Amino acid sequence: MDYFPLFADLTNEPVLVVGGGSVALRRIPRLLEAGARITLISPVALPELESLAEEGRILWIPRGYLEGDEASFRLAFALTDDPKVNDRIASRTGGPLTNVATRTTVRPLTVPATRKGGSVVLAVACRPPDPERSRRLADLCLSEIRRNESHA
Numbered sequence: 001m002d003y004f005p006l007f008a009d010l011t012n013e014p015v016l017v018v019g020g021g022s023v024a025l026r027r028i029p030r031l032l033e034a035g036a037r038i039t040l041i042s043p044v045a046l047p048e049l050e051s052l053a054e055e056g057r058i059l060w061i062p063r064g065y066l067e068g069d070e071a072s073f074r075l076a077f078a079l080t081d082d083p084k085v086n087d088r089i090a091s092r093t094g095g096p097l098t099n100v101a102t103r104t105t106v107r108p109l110t111v112p113a114t115r116k117g118g119s120v121v122l123a124v125a126c127r128p129p130d131p132e133r134s135r136r137l138a139d140l141c142l143s144e145i146r147r148n149e150s151h152a
Helices: 022-033 047-054 083-091 131-151
Strands: 014-018 037-041 058-061 075-078 097-100 113-117 120-124
Touching: 014 022, 014 083, 022 037, 022 047, 037 047, 047 058, 075 083, 113 131, 120 131
Parallel strands: 014 037, 014 075, 037 058, 075 097
Antiparallel strands: 113 120
16 A cells, blocks of 8 residues: 655644644644644643643543544544554544554554745655654755755
8 A cells, every 4th residue: 555645734624633642742733833623632631732722722622532532523643652542543434534653554644754944845754654764854855955945
C-alpha cells in the first residue's frame, strides 16, 4: 500500500484527539493553527492542554475513550499510550480518517514532518512510518532551501 500525500483545509472542521500527553501537545497547536475545532478526550491532560481548554481554545472531555466517540468526526488522532485503544479507534468501520501514534499495523493516516520557511511548506513522510527519520530529512531539506535562498 502506498500513501497519498495531502494538505487539508481544516478551517472549522471538528477534529477528535484521544489522549492528553506529549504527542497531543505537539499535534493540537498545529491543528489549531490550521483552524480546526478540537475535542480532546482524555482522563488526564498535560497542563498546557488544560490551559487551552480553560481558554476555550479546545473542548476537553476528561474521561477515557468510549466506543463511538469518533462518530461525529471526519478526522481523529488516536494518541493514547495504549496501542489497543488506538487500534480500536482506527479500526472503526465508517469512522473518521485516523492517525495512530503507537506502532501498529492499523495506520490509515500518517502525519508527515512539516517545516515552514518563507513561502515554502515542506512535508516529509517515510515508509514505514518513521517519524524521527522524517523529521531529520525535513530539517535537512529546509536548511538547504534557506541556504539557497540566502545565495539568490
